[in-house]
Amino acid sequence: MPASTLGRSRSVERKLLLYAGAYLGTGTAILFLHGYGKVPWTVLAGAATAFLSFILLHFFWSFKGFGGDPFLLPLVALLSFTSLLFLYRLNPAYAVRQFAWLLVGVASLWAVTCWFPRYQALADYKYLYAFAGAVALLLPIFCGVEQGGARSWLDLGLFYVQPSEFVKVLLVLFLAAYLAENRLLLSAGNFKVLGVFLPSPRDWGPMLVMLGVSLLLVIFQKDLGAGLIYFATFLAMVYVGTARAAYVLLGALLFLAGAAGSYFLFDHVRLRVQVWLNPWALIDTAGYQIAQSLFALASGGLWGTGLGKGMPEYIPAVHTDFIFAAITEEMGLGGALAFLVVYMLLVYRGFLVAVSSRDEFGSLMAAGLSALLGLQALIIIAGVSKLLPLTGIALPFLSYGGSSLVANFILLGLLLNVSHHVCFDGAGKEAS
Amino acid sequence: MKQNIQRLGYVVLGCFVVVSLYLGYVSVFWGPRLNAHPYNRRLIALEARIQRGSIYDRQGVILAQSKEGRRYYPLGELAAHPVGFVSALYGKTGLEAALDAYLLGQAPGDRVRMFWDRLRGRVPVGNDVVLTLDARLQRLAMQLLAGRRGAAVVLNPRTGAILAMASSPGFDPNRIEENYQAVQREKEAPLFNRATQSAYPPGSTFKVVTAAAALAAERGTAKRVFDCQGSITVDGFVLRDTVAHGRVSFERALVESCNSTFALLGLELGAQRLYRAARSFGFEQNPWENTATPFWPYRPGSLTPPEKMSRPLLASSAIGQGEVLANPLQMALVAAAIANGGVIMRPYFVERVLDPSGRVLYRSEPRTWVKATDGEVAEIIKKAMVAAVREGTGREASLPGVNVAGKTGSAQNPHGDAHAWFIGFAPAEAPRVAVAVIIENGGSGGIVAAPVARELLALALSLSGEGNSR
Numbered sequence: 001m002p003a004s005t006l007g008r009s010r011s012v013e014r015k016l017l018l019y020a021g022a023y024l025g026t027g028t029a030i031l032f033l034h035g036y037g038k039v040p041w042t043v044l045a046g047a048a049t050a051f052l053s054f055i056l057l058h059f060f061w062s063f064k065g066f067g068g069d070p071f072l073l074p075l076v077a078l079l080s081f082t083s084l085l086f087l088y089r090l091n092p093a094y095a096v097r098q099f100a101w102l103l104v105g106v107a108s109l110w111a112v113t114c115w116f117p118r119y120q121a122l123a124d125y126k127y128l129y130a131f132a133g134a135v136a137l138l139l140p141i142f143c144g145v146e147q148g149g150a151r152s153w154l155d156l157g158l159f160y161v162q163p164s165e166f167v168k169v170l171l172v173l174f175l176a177a178y179l180a181e182n183r184l185l186l187s188a189g190n191f192k193v194l195g196v197f198l199p200s201p202r203d204w205g206p207m208l209v210m211l212g213v214s215l216l217l218v219i220f221q222k223d224l225g226a227g228l229i230y231f232a233t234f235l236a237m238v239y240v241g242t243a244r245a246a247y248v249l250l251g252a253l254l255f256l257a258g259a260a261g262s263y264f265l266f267d268h269v270r271l272r273v274q275v276w277l278n279p280w281a282l283i284d285t286a287g288y289q290i291a292q293s294l295f296a297l298a299s300g301g302l303w304g305t306g307l308g309k310g311m312p313e314y315i316p317a318v319h320t321d322f323i324f325a326a327i328t329e330e331m332g333l334g335g336a337l338a339f340l341v342v343y344m345l346l347v348y349r350g351f352l353v354a355v356s357s358r359d360e361f362g363s364l365m366a367a368g369l370s371a372l373l374g375l376q377a378l379i380i381i382a383g384v385s386k387l388l389p390l391t392g393i394a395l396p397f398l399s400y401g402g403s404s405l406v407a408n409f410i411l412l413g414l415l416l417n418v419s420h421h422v423c424f425d426g427a428g429k430e431a432s
Numbered sequence: 433m434k435q436n437i438q439r440l441g442y443v444v445l446g447c448f449v450v451v452s453l454y455l456g457y458v459s460v461f462w463g464p465r466l467n468a469h470p471y472n473r474r475l476i477a478l479e480a481r482i483q484r485g486s487i488y489d490r491q492g493v494i495l496a497q498s499k500e501g502r503r504y505y506p507l508g509e510l511a512a513h514p515v516g517f518v519s520a521l522y523g524k525t526g527l528e529a530a531l532d533a534y535l536l537g538q539a540p541g542d543r544v545r546m547f548w549d550r551l552r553g554r555v556p557v558g559n560d561v562v563l564t565l566d567a568r569l570q571r572l573a574m575q576l577l578a579g580r581r582g583a584a585v586v587l588n589p590r591t592g593a594i595l596a597m598a599s600s601p602g603f604d605p606n607r608i609e610e611n612y613q614a615v616q617r618e619k620e621a622p623l624f625n626r627a628t629q630s631a632y633p634p635g636s637t638f639k640v641v642t643a644a645a646a647l648a649a650e651r652g653t654a655k656r657v658f659d660c661q662g663s664i665t666v667d668g669f670v671l672r673d674t675v676a677h678g679r680v681s682f683e684r685a686l687v688e689s690c691n692s693t694f695a696l697l698g699l700e701l702g703a704q705r706l707y708r709a710a711r712s713f714g715f716e717q718n719p720w721e722n723t724a725t726p727f728w729p730y731r732p733g734s735l736t737p738p739e740k741m742s743r744p745l746l747a748s749s750a751i752g753q754g755e756v757l758a759n760p761l762q763m764a765l766v767a768a769a770i771a772n773g774g775v776i777m778r779p780y781f782v783e784r785v786l787d788p789s790g791r792v793l794y795r796s797e798p799r800t801w802v803k804a805t806d807g808e809v810a811e812i813i814k815k816a817m818v819a820a821v822r823e824g825t826g827r828e829a830s831l832p833g834v835n836v837a838g839k840t841g842s843a844q845n846p847h848g849d850a851h852a853w854f855i856g857f858a859p860a861e862a863p864r865v866a867v868a869v870i871i872e873n874g875g876s877g878g879i880v881a882a883p884v885a886r887e888l889l890a891l892a893l894s895l896s897g898e899g900n901s902r
Contacts, residue, residue: 016482032531041613042841059899096630103548125861183433210437236440236444239436239440239515240433240436240437240440240607241436241447243433243436244434276734283471291469291471294458294462295466295467295469295471295474297455297458297459297470298458298459298462298466299461299466299468299472300459300466301463302459310697311473311474311477314473314474328455333455333456333457333460335456336459337452337456340451340452340455343448344445344448345439347444347445347448348441348445350435351440351441351444354437354441355437355438355441361433363434363437364433367437367440367441370441370444371440371444374444374445374448375444377448378444378447378448378451381451381455382451382454385451385454385455386458387451387454387457
């Protein structure tokens with residue numbers, strides 16, 4: 001292994017992290033000069049610490065010779081820093097909590113890359129993931145608390161935890177392991193239904209049960225966003241594993257049937273759709289939030305009002321699901337597109353890792369995690385801009401919320417672990 | 433499997449591209465509509481962050497001022513129509529609306545200063561506006577109109593500067609938020625600015641325009657003698673005078689306001705030339721275009737277009753009846769044209785705009801609006817108007833020691849008694865003030881409107897004399 005190549009790739013990471021740091025510094029200076037918060041110095045200390053945590057992780061990786069993709073960490077740093085800046089600008093109290101969660105997130109990233117670099121071993125515990133996921137989703141139904149219309153939180157005294165955020169990662173792990181083992185059986189199919197060859201229910205069974213349980217649970221939790229994410233990720237991974245477009249088609253049909261059914265069964269689903277079709281008719285009630293979000297999106301123009309100069313606080317819950325509208329108001333269409341490009345780059349590097357991975361479990365996992373990351377961003381951005389009906393989910397690394405942030409850092413860690421193993425090959429090829 | 437991953441990757445990245453294009457569409461194509469949506473509170477909030485500038489009269493008397501987030505109008509209803517009001521609920525009117533960009537500091541010259549204010553976290557302050565209005569004249573005008581429906585306009589014929597603009601009944605701009613609904617429902621329409629938004633038949637005051645047209649067409653008209661039988665019949669339509677004036681000179685016809693003579697002059701002129709004369713006096717035109725207040729609510733004077741003008745209509749148009757309509761400012765400008773040698777200056781309200789440090793951002797310059805007639809014609813009509821006040825219908829407007837020129841009007845209308853009109857200016861040899869007064873359904877112009885004009889001319893002359901002595 002040519003060590004020089006590895007060293008160079010980490011130096012790319014360092015350089016990019018410094019750029020992200022300069023960006024954070026500029027934003028911090030603006031907030032500091034404006035005197036946001038009760039103690040203006042906290043913003044400087046917080047920003048310095050946040051930057052330091054990333055750069056320390058980078059030095060740790062350099063020291064250990066970690067070969068993970070050098071672009072992922074700086075991209076995530078850029079998103080995390082933006083999150084801190086905007087939350088501080090919206091309400092310093094949110095930023096302080098998010099700052100604590102960011103440190104937890106970076107620590108989990110360090111733990112995942114340090115303790116489980118041999119991700120292949122993770123494939124052995126697939127039924128444990130299924131079981132843990134089911135328990136994690138059941139708990140809020142019995143002893144959870146409701147927030148924003150969804151009963152998906154657990155009250156742990158000091159803070160709330162949203163288990164469904166972590167179940168997303170468990171779902172990908174389980175599916176990757178299961179598909180890696182059974183994909184040939186599944187893609188062959190020996191069971192004809194409606195002119196389509198399907199594999200026998202014995203092969204399908206565990207996967208469908210896992211998915212069905214999780215979907216039922218999100219229905220009981222009224223967490224439509226999580227349900228949509230699970231289903232879409234499931235379809236994406238089944239496609240990658242089996243290459244059978246028919247499955248995806250069948251799945252999409254099932255989804256549409258389910259959506260139509262819940263439209264007629266559940267009032268809250270029906271209301272969502274009505275608000276999506278015409279929020280202006282319901283602007284005093286259910287349509288208020290999305291209307292305010294559209295106002296914010298439009299008021300930024302091309303280059304935005306500037307940090308702290310817009311009025312995104314008119315949007316209810318702007319710090320969680322609607323942070324993208326706040327960012328667009330103050331950074332403009334230009335800023336919004338820039339963040340879309342950041343997500344595209346993250347997803348692109350993720351899929352590149354998936355393509356270059358040598359083992360099927362690694363490929364499936366990396367593809368699943370990348371799809372999961374991209375889908376989360378797409379669904380919530382399309383939701384706040386009224387392209388799709390709004391389903392409340394967190395925008396990865398940007399929205400306020402500890403569970404989502406930590407879960408996404410774990411996702412990043414797993415992705416980096418897969419890339420660590422491909423990098424040996426890639427680096428070798430590059431050098432030759 | 434690699435191929436599957438690639439395809440999935442393309443699909444996901446493709447979705448991002450779709451979302452990007454859609455966001456561009458929202459921002460660019462929906463943007464303007466969303467920004468102006470009534471549920472979007474950003475515009476109002478932006479204004480609340482700015483301390484709105486003050487409005488002063490020509491002497492520095494405060495007409496509008498912001499204190500502790502409220503807008504105060506010390507003159508109350510006395511200047512309510514020209515100054516207007518600002519309300520989060522009911523919008524803006526008058527100069528508050530017309531000068532909004534200056535008062536909020538959003539005019540092109542303000543960008544840098546407002547940016548620095550915002551950057552340093554200061555409350556941005558808008559610009560102050562000094563008007564041409566005189567609070568004392570404004571107060572007198574409203575007092576003279578009190579209890580009656582009507583309007584009065586006082587202006588400087590040499591510059592176009594508006595010294596007073598009164599419309600009665602008034603309303604209290606200080607309590608508009610509480611009273612708006614009730615005020616808006618009132619039958620007498622207090623919110624309506626009768627000085628510029630109205631359309632009254634000008635009656636005999638319009639004879640000034642007809643006279644100018646007749647003299648311009650044939651200078652010899654001034655030497656003609658007419659025979660007034662007390663009425664004139666045009667294609668079976670009978671147009672009456674109050675008395676038979678007998679044999680009258682041209683000047684006498686104007687002094688006594690002889691309908692038969694002017695109806696005859698109108699018929700001789702023809703629809704085309706009468707219409708063109710009215711246009712050159714500003715009818716069918718808007719003087720506010722290309723000024724500091726381009727969207728000032730204004731209902732231009734109007735009359736029947738020549739191609740639709742029948743002979744009976746032409747005869748009655750020549751004496752300011754028929755379909756001729758005008759607002760009081762327009763009629764003040766007709767007087768100003770005669771006062772100023774045939775040239776009408778563009779009317780204006782804004783003397784200058786000052787930024788908070790006192791730097792002048794804008795200063796008015798008198799500008800010609802239209803050339804109504806030539807100086808010789810104006811001089812002939814002026815002589816007749818002086819005679820009208822000295823010994824004719826306008827005697828009530830005469831002032832001791834000052835040559836006042838004027839023309840009365842008693843305009844018949846379908847709503848009851850005649851509208852009482854008076855237009856005029858003084859001193860005749862070097863006019864400094866022009867005036868127009870209307871009292872709705874007041875009856876005779878010479879009896880009801882002329883005394884109001886007299887008081888306004890007297891005060892305006894003493895004030896302008898005081899201004900000159902400084």
